[in-house]
Amino acid sequence: xxxxxxxxxxxxxxxxxxxRLADSVRDLFRVGRKIDKDxxxxxxxxxxxxxxxxxxxxRIVEDLQTRYHxxxxxxxxxxxxxxxxxxxxxxxxxxxxVRFAPTGxxxxxxxxxxxxxxxxxxxxxAHLMVSEGRTVxxxxxxxxxxxxxxxxxxxxxxxxxxxxxHQPGADPAAVAFDAAEAAVARGADVLVVDTAGRLHTQxxxxxxxxxxxxxxxxxxxxxxxxVLLVLDATTGQNAIQQAKExxxxxxxxxxxxxxxxxxxxxxxxxxxxxxxxxxVKFVGxxxxxxxxxxxxxxxFVEALFGNGGA
Numbered sequence: 001x002x003x004x005x006x007x008x009x010x011x012x013x014x015x016x017x018x019x020r021l022a023d024s025v026r027d028l029f030r031v032g033r034k035i036d037k038d039x040x041x042x043x044x045x046x047x048x049x050x051x052x053x054x055x056x057x058x059r060i061v062e063d064l065q066t067r068y069h070x071x072x073x074x075x076x077x078x079x080x081x082x083x084x085x086x087x088x089x090x091x092x093x094x095x096x097x098v099r100f101a102p103t104g105x106x107x108x109x110x111x112x113x114x115x116x117x118x119x120x121x122x123x124x125x126a127h128l129m130v131s132e133g134r135t136v137x138x139x140x141x142x143x144x145x146x147x148x149x150x151x152x153x154x155x156x157x158x159x160x161x162x163x164x165x166h167q168p169g170a171d172p173a174a175v176a177f178d179a180a181e182a183a184v185a186r187g188a189d190v191l192v193v194d195t196a197g198r199l200h201t202q203x204x205x206x207x208x209x210x211x212x213x214x215x216x217x218x219x220x221x222x223x224x225x226x227v228l229l230v231l232d233a234t235t236g237q238n239a240i241q242q243a244k245e246x247x248x249x250x251x252x253x254x255x256x257x258x259x260x261x262x263x264x265x266x267x268x269x270x271x272x273x274x275x276x277x278x279x280v281k282f283v284g285x286x287x288x289x290x291x292x293x294x295x296x297x298x299x300f301v302e303a304l305f306g307n308g309g310a
Contacts, residue, residue, distance in 0.1 A: 034075070035068040051236040053271025060086055084301050091273055091297035096281045099225050099253070105137075105183040107191045107216050107223035110256070111209055111246055112230030114145060114197035117258030117284060121230045122194045123155035125256075125282070127289040130159060134189035139179030140165040141172035141212055142196045152194055159289050162186075172196060173211045180219035193224070206249035213250055227253045228281065233260045233268055240268075243276050254281035257295070269300060 028042055040061050047057040063086060067073045073082060100106045108125060112118040119142070126136045138156050140163060142148040149165045156163040164179040176193060183191040193216070195209055216223040229252045231239040246252055255272055260283050269280050280295045 028079075035064060035073070040065055047267065051271060052267035053237065053240070053275055056090060056267075056270045056274035059274065060090065080305065084305060087270065087301045087304075088297050090270060091300070092279070096254070096279050096295055098281070101220075101222055101225050105180075105188050105191045105220055105223075106225050107180070107183075107193065107220055108226045108228060109193045109195065109213065109216065109224035109250070110228050110230060111195050111250060111252075112197055112256075113232075113242055116197065116230045116232040116235075118197055118230040119148065119151055119155065119194055121228075121256045121258055121282075121284060121292075122152065122192050123159055124284060124289055124292040125228075126156070126161050126190075126192055127159040128292065129190045129192075130161060131290070135187070136161040136190045136192060137179065137183045137186065137188040138163040139175055139191060139193040141175045141179075142194050143168055143170045143172050143175060144196050145198070148194075148196075155289075172208055173215045176212045176215045177219060180216055180223070184220065191220075191223075202245065206245070209246075209250045227251055228256045229254070229278075230256045230258055231268075231272070233257050236268055237271065240271055240275055243272065243278065247276065247278065252278055254279055256280075256282040256284065256292075258284040260285050269295075 028039060028046065043064070044057055044061050047060065048054070052060070060083070064073070064083070073079070098106070098108065110118060110122050110125070112121070122138065126138060129136045138152060138161055140149045140152045142152070143166060146168070149168065153163055153165070164175060164182050166175050166178070172195065179191060179193065182188075193212065195212060196205060198205065213224060213227075227250050229243055229246050231243060233239070235242075243252065243255065255276075255278055257269060257272070257280050269283075272278060272280055282292050283295050283300075284292045
């Protein structure tokens with residue numbers, strides 16, 4: 001469950017989405033209004049504008065219409081409470097925790113396009129692990145982007161962890177190999193692997209990610225134990241297409257949704273679950289190392305509607 005402090009950050013971060021979604025929903029769901037054609041069309045438009053996605057929106061609207069016709073929903077019912085429950089149910093109860101290795105280092109492979117907030121996400125994950133008492137090693141496999149290693153090194157120093165890197169332009173898989181060896185030799189609890197977000201072609205990027213994954217698998221049994229895809233919430237539906245491409249290449253196990261505080265498209269959380277079947281495991285809000293938390297569907301929906309924290 002989210003802490004009260006985190007809930008406050010989440011509620012503040014979702015202010016833009018809430019002003020677009022929740023306020024409109026509350027107006028739609030005024031007491032006594034019939035769930036007729038006009039109502040359903042307005043609801044659909046509201047959800048689409050919040051980037052809930054076509055598939056998720058259609059399911060929510062059709063479910064509400066069916067339940068109204070079947071008299072499961074009566075005039076005067078609290079429709080806001082009903083749709084909140086529907087949203088929570090649609091997010092499911094998937095295991096959103098990190099899958100830690102039973103023995104040896106747990107390897108978390110982090111992918112995402114440049115500009116998504118990937119490197120910051122790596123640092124935040126490291127900070128979270130350290131705060132839980134784990135020793136962490138970072139691997140800078142983003143060897144193509146100018147100053148990527150310097151950026152990650154600054155974060156590593158800030159959160160108090162060590163880092164493995166090579167010269168710019170080096171083979172990313174070679175960095176992964178050395179980092180895996182170092183994680184085992186040093187007895188690290190967690191190895192977090194940062195990867196390139198853009199190479200000369202998208203195919204080249206996906207092949208490189210696959211190579212890194214194979215190297216990790218050979219060096220550490222079961223690795224990578226988690227493959228987290230960082231998506232920029234501000235890109236809305238474009239993030240869904242990115243996720244489909246990465247999922248096909250590297251078997252994504254969870255999503256880290258970054259920049260949730262900078263968008264009116266917070267409904268993308270629902271679209272990710274509905275269209276991809278991949279759980280959102282972490283959300284990032286703010287600029288500090290500790291501005292992330294494991295994703296909590298109940299807290300998310302409550303914050304979306306501006307209600308009290310967990």
